[in-house]
Amino acid sequence: MGDKKTCIVIVGPTASGKTKLSLQLAEYFKTDIISADSRQCYRELNIGVAKPDEKALAEIRHYFINSHSIHDDVNAAVFETYALTAVEAIFAEKDYAVMVGGTGLYIKSFCEGMDDMPDIDSSVRESLRNEYNSKGIDWLKEMLKTHDALFYSRGEMLNPQRMLRALEVKLSTGKSVLAFHTAEKKQRPFNIIKVGIDVPREVLYEQVNKRVDMMMEAGLAEEVKSLNDHRYINALQTVGYKELFEYIDGKVSLEKAVDNIKQNTRHYAKRQMTWFRRDEEIKWLGKNADDYIRFVNDRRGYF
Incomplete structure (x- = not known):
């Protein structure tokens, strides 16, 4: 593997178990985690974006979680700069870093770089x-x-x-x-190993439904109500929040709003898998952390 450090990138659809796996790998490789989730970076959003719990955040350092306000302009280019700075800080002390998330464009920007975009009037x-x-x-x-x-x-x-x-x-x-998005990939000064959590669709959809129910029990409706004054901010036009704003407005019942969250989350998970399946560099495995550890260790000889 030479002197290069290695970033383990964990991808997969929402509710597939990425957070748990990232914590297990970070603990094994004794390193920190960079979130590649376009919503967990916002301090004001908590229950609806499924952030790691306080215990996990206290035990393992996380980057790009609670790092920005919903009033900030955050995009893939911002993430690329942030994540490269974060991984450099991690590699100053450690041989490995773990990145985890379901925002495909953010992960692409980190692994391959961003292209020059046209100026728009x-x-x-x-x-x-x-x-x-x-x-x-x-x-x-x-x-x-x-x-x-x-x-x-x-x-x-x-x-x-x-x-x-x-x-x-x-x-x-x-x-x-x-x-x-057709420019040549930028060569990063570190190794990248991409792994993905492969979950059968029916199992994933069941996990989505259960997680939404848990979010509601944890107080998601109250969280959304507390953000009502900011409802037109871009960061809040997202699954889990926009459906409950419709409930607050009296447009739908609470039961219907919850059903809409589940349906929209399932649709989002399907689109995420469409994105990630196109990436032939991703090694798809199950939920057993040992399989990922073994794969990463085996890959060391390929660099």
Whole structure:
């Protein structure tokens, strides 16, 4: 393996058990964790984004959790810079780092780098943002489905900032934002091992439903109510929050809102898997941490 350090990147759909596995690997390899989740970075969001519990955060250092405010502009480029700084700090003391998350574009930016994106006229950006603020996330999804079906199919439907960026690029250039993701991979000064949690669909969907029920029992509705004054901020136009805002507005019953959260989360998990399955560098394993440890140790001879 030479003198290069190694970052173990754990991917998989929401509710697949990534957090538990990351803690097990971080403990075994005696290292820290970088979250690659586009929502766990926000200090104001807790129950609805399934952050690690306080015990886990106290025992193992986590980066990109509670690192930003919902008022901050966070995107893949911001994450790339943040994560590279974090991994450099980890490698100053340790041989391994663990990255874990389900936000495919963030992981791609860390592993491969970001391409140069086209400049967009500010009037286009402002017009789309105003229309989105007026019509909401469903309008934005339909616009992307109509104008950039390729991006829509990739599963990045949790972060309105990324969705707006994709739409403005398409409408301004006539090209999908993904067409600008064609540059050669940047060579990182460390090894990257990608592993993914492979969960049967019926098992995953059952885990999604159970987790939503646990979130509700933990007080998700109360958390959403406490954020009502900030409901139009991009970070809150996301699964688990937007459905409960509809309940608060009296548009749906609480039972219906919970059902919608489960359904939308299942759809999101399916899109995540569509994204990750395209990456041939990912080694798919089950839930046994020993299998991952064995795979990482075996890979040492390949670098």
